[in-house]
Amino acid sequence: MRKILAIAGSDCSGGAGIQADLKTITSHKMYGMSVITALTAQNTTGVFGVMESTPDFAAKQLDAVFSDIYPDAVKIGMVSSKTLIEVIAEKLAEYKAKNIVLDPVMISTSGSKLLNDDAIETLKYKLMPLADIITPNIPEAECLSGIKIKNKQDMEEAALKISKNFPGHILIKGGHLEDSSDDLLFHDGMFSWYNHEKIKNTNTHGTGCTLSSAIACSLADGFTVAESIFNAKNYLTGALNYNLNLGKGRGPLNHCWNI
Ligand SMILES: Nc1ncnc2c1ncn2[C@@H]1O[C@H](COP(=O)(O)OP(=O)(O)OP(=O)(O)O)[C@@H](O)[C@H]1O
């Protein structure tokens, strides 16, 4: 049984965060574990409150997991503060965690801030170096690169800029583009595009969390990063295509589609 650890925030409405991660991991028939970095009060319409874990308590959770059931892959999502990022980076290095997928969560689909401004540098220089792959969406790639992204050419330019500080795989997700949702992978000087038909479904809450967890599952199974992205996109397409329609805003995905 493959074991996957998700380090992320809780979304009480079940669409994003730890809930999306654990649903994705279970749908892959793997064993999911969680280190919860924050509780959020949110639903399909917005984020109404955030209560962070203390850094000490996050460290205790990481010790409890790593000292007992060593994960085959780790997905990192929402980590909102500098001190939390620091403690997570220290623990992942101490335990020599492998197959690390970092989704640098900054803002929710509904537009709420999930990362403090003073934590961006720590994310860039302490957590990113530990990751095998980072999966920023367009606003996150803009923040990491300092480039305004309006089209696919800008995505390539942003990836090149991010690669100056990060040698791993950079997947810029295109879900926020108007006329496509193509994702760009940059690694070792090479661009690869994951072209995909844009599905007519506005219920996209948790797509980013789902994609990064699904990538972690395939990495744990021994697939390469490029293969893992391909598998994860297939999983995500199934969950989006189901057209689940819950809540009054941007609803969640259906993780039961392939069980
Ligand atoms: N309408 C769509 N049709 C097909 N794929 C989509 C669609 N919307 C998003 N995706 C895919 O979902 C994944 C996540 O993309 P997106 O850019 O929305 O991430 P995100 O903003 O981090 O997600 P989240 O809503 O969880 O914050 C990408 O692989 C993207 O291509």
Ligand SMILES: Cc1ncc(CO)c(N)n1
């Ligand atoms: C807890 C959490 N993590 C990530 C996101 C981004 O979708 C969210 N909305 N909530």
